[in-house]
Amino acid sequence: MFEAEDIREWRGHDVVDADKKKIGSLESVYVDTATDAPSFATVTVGLPTRRRLVFVPLGDATVGPGYLKVTWDRNLAKDAPSIDTDGELLAEDEPQVFSHYGLPYTTGTAGERRLARR
Template sequence: MFEAGDIREWRGRDVVDADGSKLGTLESVYVDTMTDEPFFATVTMGLPTRRRLVFVPLVGATVGPGYLKVAQTKRAVKQAPSIDTDGVLPATDEPAVFAHYEMAYTPGAAGERRLARR
């Protein structure tokens, strides 16, 4: 996986899918609140007049010269939960992000959020 400081430096760089097709640009990184490790990223996708931030897991992601390569397909990412470019992920929507990628979702022991934007 990445060091949290390193992956944040990639903001604005290209994000490509498992086949190398461009998805968009890295907007932000969300860490797992239990481990403080990078866990999801948001990717700016869409037309210039209709941009949105799509969530994509960082599990299995690698960095290349000038890009971040994620382990998912373009189709899976395009269908993933998203927020407006100036929006925030509501705590109640976190389970849907995990479910889309068939990942287990477990909130904190006291019900706290699982993801935090860094």
């Protein structure tokens, strides 16, 4: 797994699934607010005139020469909750992102958001 500090070096690189099928291009990383560990990536997908950012979990992600490989299927990732390329993830939309991948979602102990963009 890459370190969150290294994300600037990986921005724009391909994000691929376990079969090395391209999902899209890495835009940014969201970290878990409790651990500050990389949790989700936003990946640019779509046609040039209709681009959007989908959320893809980074658990067990690995890097290769010029790509970031995630463990999730390309089609599942492309159907994931998304935001506009200049949009933000709203707090009330966080649970949907986790649910799409069958991941548990809990807020912080004081009810704070779970994800923060880095």
